[in-house]
Amino acid sequence: xxxxxxxxxxxxxxxxxxxxxxxxxxxxxxxxxxxxxxxxxxxxxxxxxxxxxxxxxxxxxxxxxxxxxxxxxxxxxxxxxxxxxxxxxxxxxxxxxxxxxxxxxxxxxxxxxxxxxxxxxxxxxxxxxxxxxxxxxxxxxxxxxxxxxxxxxxxxxxxxxxxxxxxxxxxxxxxxxxxxxxxxxxxxxxxxxxxxxxxxxxxxxxxxxxxxxxxxxxxxxxxxxxxxxxxxxxxxxxxxxxxxxxxxxxxxxxxxxxxxxxxxxxxxxxxxxxxxxxxxxxxxxxxxxxxxxxxxxxxxxxxxxxxxxxxxxxxxxxxxxxxxxxxxxxxxxxxxxxxxxxxxxxxxxxxxxxxxxxxxxxxxxxxxxxxxxxxxxxxxxxxxxxxxxxxx
Numbered sequence: 001x002x003x004x005x006x007x008x009x010x011x012x013x014x015x016x017x018x019x020x021x022x023x024x025x026x027x028x029x030x031x032x033x034x035x036x037x038x039x040x041x042x043x044x045x046x047x048x049x050x051x052x053x054x055x056x057x058x059x060x061x062x063x064x065x066x067x068x069x070x071x072x073x074x075x076x077x078x079x080x081x082x083x084x085x086x087x088x089x090x091x092x093x094x095x096x097x098x099x100x101x102x103x104x105x106x107x108x109x110x111x112x113x114x115x116x117x118x119x120x121x122x123x124x125x126x127x128x129x130x131x132x133x134x135x136x137x138x139x140x141x142x143x144x145x146x147x148x149x150x151x152x153x154x155x156x157x158x159x160x161x162x163x164x165x166x167x168x169x170x171x172x173x174x175x176x177x178x179x180x181x182x183x184x185x186x187x188x189x190x191x192x193x194x195x196x197x198x199x200x201x202x203x204x205x206x207x208x209x210x211x212x213x214x215x216x217x218x219x220x221x222x223x224x225x226x227x228x229x230x231x232x233x234x235x236x237x238x239x240x241x242x243x244x245x246x247x248x249x250x251x252x253x254x255x256x257x258x259x260x261x262x263x264x265x266x267x268x269x270x271x272x273x274x275x276x277x278x279x280x281x282x283x284x285x286x287x288x289x290x291x292x293x294x295x296x297x298x299x300x301x302x303x304x305x306x307x308x309x310x311x312x313x314x315x316x317x318x319x320x321x322x323x324x325x326x327x328x329x330x331x332x333x334x335x336x337x338x339x340x341x342x343x344x345x346x347x348x349x350x351x352x353x354x355x356x357x358x359x360x361x362x363x364x365x366x367x368x369x370x371x372x373x374x375x376x377x378x379x380x381x382x383x384x385x386x387x388x389x390x391x392x
Contacts (some may be wrong), residue, residue, distance in 0.1 A: 016082075039096070040100060112140075150238045158217055193208055234273065271305035274303050316329070
């Protein structure tokens with residue numbers, strides 16, 4: 001099932017902690033590591049309709065088995081340590097269980113979750129050392145979590161949130177309900193605020209977005225409704241971004257020019273809030289003047305997930321003589337990326353992307369099929385001689 005999610009892009013089969021007697025899967029997402037154990041618990045039953053008490057026993061046994069496996073693994077191997085010098089910012093250990101009832105040679109998967117009461121009553125997990133804690137999820141719920149949170153970095157942020165709830169013994173019904181709570185809470189936006197504060201500090205933003213400050217500081221009774229509406233917008237815009245990226249990747253592949261995997265990894269990993277901001281810029285096309293639509297224009301966005309990623313959005317002009325045409329960008333993207341890199345040197349960004357949006361495919365009824373092009377350059381620190389040559 002994991003191979004059918006965005007996590008497959010980040011699979012690391014060469015990780016030394018994957019293999020017999022070790023983890024089943026390892027994923028590297030930017031500076032974060034994700035290690036996964038899976039366990040299928042099969043029980044032969046007289047009937048697929050079992051009592052809740054029996055289901056509870058089966059679930060507990062599955063949790064006990066996978067946790068014992070994790071404890072054995074921890075005693076046998078040295079787990080990695082978060083170390084910025086080694087490009088490791090955070091490490092997550094996840095256990096996924098599936099329960100299968102076998103009746104008359106037919107298997108029936110049983111949906112289940114691990115709510116706070118399970119951990120508080122059964123004590124199935126050792127949370128004394130948060131850096132080496134196994135977080136339990138059912139496989140079916142995990143797949144739904146991936147669909148809900150849509151991006152790797154938002155999923156990893158949820159793991160942090162989930163672990164905090166476990167350590168603090170906070171009540172929650174199940175992991176999926178908790179994920180929805182996370183997505184509908186101000187906590188979800190803390191990362192975007194922290195990145196924007198850094199951008200304000202170096203002068204790339206005038207202030208943290210009013211929308212974000214209102215979310216973080218709002219104590220009105222209507223806040224929950226506003227957050228739910230915002231969550232729906234996040235998910236819809238994030239889906240649009242992913243579809244545009246899929247289209248760009250497919251067209252590049254069909255043209256015999258594959259989009260490099262490392263670029264795909266960065267773009268897929270982007271948080272829903274960054275995706276929202278990019279798609280909002282694209283949709284603002286409807287509010288532009290006729291002159292801007294004919295001539296094309298460019299604007300800037302930052303990653304609100306990773307401080308070092310910068311986006312330039314180019315909306316192609318509709319006029320054949322447009323200043324910002326698709327052809328112009330194809331011919332000049334390298335110069336544009338180099339110029340932006342030269343301008344953003346204090347500090348230099350890590351990754352620069354140009355996202356070109358083609359709005360010309362109009363069916364005549366006001367419906368536009370948007371296409372997105374992707375151009376990329378890694379950031380670099382320029383010497384004084386480099387800067388002078390660019391200025392001259």
